[in-house]
Amino acid sequence: MTLELVPVVGLPEIRAGDDLAALLAGPLRSCGLRANDVVVVTQKVVSKAEGRVVPVDEGGVAAWIERETVRVVARRGDLVVVETRHGFVCANAGVDASNVDAGTVSLLPEDPDASAERLRDGLRDRLGVACGVLITDTFGRPWRTGVVNVAIGCAGIAAVVDLRGTPDDRGRVLEATIVALADELAAASGLVMGKAARVPAAVVRGLPPPPGPPGRARDLVRPPDEDLFRTGSIEP
Amino acid sequence: MTLELVPVVGLPEIRAGDDLAALLAGPLRSCGLRANDVVVVTQKVVSKAEGRVVPVDEGGVAAWIERETVRVVARRGDLVVVETRHGFVCANAGVDASNVDAGTVSLLPEDPDASAERLRDGLRDRLGVACGVLITDTFGRPWRTGVVNVAIGCAGIAAVVDLRGTPDDRGRVLEATIVALADELAAASGLVMGKAARVPAAVVRGLPPPPGPPGRARDLVRPPDEDLFRTGSIEP
Numbered sequence A, B: 001m002t003l004e005l006v007p008v009v010g011l012p013e014i015r016a017g018d019d020l021a022a023l024l025a026g027p028l029r030s031c032g033l034r035a036n037d038v039v040v041v042t043q044k045v046v047s048k049a050e051g052r053v054v055p056v057d058e059g060g061v062a063a064w065i066e067r068e069t070v071r072v073v074a075r076r077g078d079l080v081v082v083e084t085r086h087g088f089v090c091a092n093a094g095v096d097a098s099n100v101d102a103g104t105v106s107l108l109p110e111d112p113d114a115s116a117e118r119l120r121d122g123l124r125d126r127l128g129v130a131c132g133v134l135i136t137d138t139f140g141r142p143w144r145t146g147v148v149n150v151a152i153g154c155a156g157i158a159a160v161v162d163l164r165g166t167p168d169d170r171g172r173v174l175e176a177t178i179v180a181l182a183d184e185l186a187a188a189s190g191l192v193m194g195k196a197a198r199v200p201a202a203v204v205r206g207l208p209p210p211p212g213p214p215g216r217a218r219d220l221v222r223p224p225d226e227d228l229f230r231t232g233s234i235e236p
Helices: A020-030 A043-049 A060-067 A112-127 A181-190 B020-030 B043-049 B060-067 B112-127 B181-190
Strands: A003-008 A038-042 A053-055 A069-076 A079-084 A089-091 A104-106 A132-139 A148-155 A201-205 B003-008 B038-042 B053-055 B069-076 B079-084 B089-091 B104-106 B132-139 B148-155 B201-205
Touching: A003 A020, A003 A181, A020 A038, A020 A043, A020 A112, A020 A201, A038 A043, A038 A112, A038 A181, A043 A104, A043 A112, A043 A132, A060 A069, A089 A132, A112 A132, A112 A148, A132 A181, A148 A181, A148 B181, A181 A201, A181 B148, A181 B181, B003 B020, B003 B181, B020 B038, B020 B043, B020 B112, B020 B201, B038 B043, B038 B112, B038 B181, B043 B104, B043 B112, B043 B132, B060 B069, B089 B132, B112 B132, B112 B148, B132 B181, B148 B181, B181 B201
Parallel strands: A038 A132, B038 B132
Antiparallel strands: A003 A201, A003 B003, A038 A201, A053 A104, A069 A079, A079 A089, A132 A148, B003 B201, B038 B201, B053 B104, B069 B079, B079 B089, B132 B148
């Protein structure tokens, strides 16, 4: 079955305190939002609505990165790769100066899974549709050049799909396959939500119902005891 | 503009020596293949066609992993994360027992970028359409649970898009943004090419022409001097 990625346009500039569900309801109604659709929203607009765009004070951006960090994973020169309080490992703790006013930076939402759940509830109240919701950010990766869009918040859809114990096309049992569904959806949405183009949301339509209960982006955080890359080459 | 992900079905079981372009031409003609489409094919069918499915001999799977490895990055128990000769860092050097006959394993193509180029040439000869071609595999990631589909071969389309120096929506210059376009396309295709479902290919339709020349999956390999994670916690 063909899957569609629909860019959502027509959102105004988002300000702190805005009701994102109310602002998205109109454009999503125009898209004909339906159950089994997944609404994907960039971290930037969620952070703006939640007041997580903050002024850079005398401590500079580094002070905000430090506040958002629970553990430094690797550092080289200006680049610092850290674990955030959510458990995500990313550059600069997700603190980002792009697409916000000069002299400010955006921080990741306090609890992106809760943000996704609130947005899902708000859309259901307004449109009568219980869709999936993802909140995404662009993360770099070790070993591979470039950033990809990943899920940092998730509601109403499985974040990971555990295929362990299911058969492959020869009937052989798949032993170690857990698919990061929410990250594949996030990356797909990245194709229609450019970094500079003002497309802060997308709808993924046509996904078969995932074989599993709804999950959380926290499900995507690898437990420490399974993490082979707790630290990198740290250079002072 | 809406982007479509179209699963490609109707391929027979692939055997060593098969002409993949010839086999794909029919199903892709049925899809109405056009320029600017990107054809995405799983590593598994490419490896099968190229005779890269091999018997497991007395050395076991480990012997094949060792042959495919140029550098061990991390090891724990049965899991080994290595650099392949292509420069990719992945579990088990891409050696995989799923979806192949018992007693055999599939290896990554010798040169997946060249495989993609040949497939592109073959499709152009048969269909008169110069599309993009990606070859993909599913890789795990540090810090995040689950596998995602990534590009290991690329022809006729940019693998990375360098946005450094372009303005964001405030006119502020983006300083460090390189987008891994081919990996976003690969992950998107993963949504319609299930691990067990016999969907070995997909078409991505509606992508705006990327602002840059065609590239190679090798462009996605992070140079060693930019790699903060050369080694992990190695346990004998």
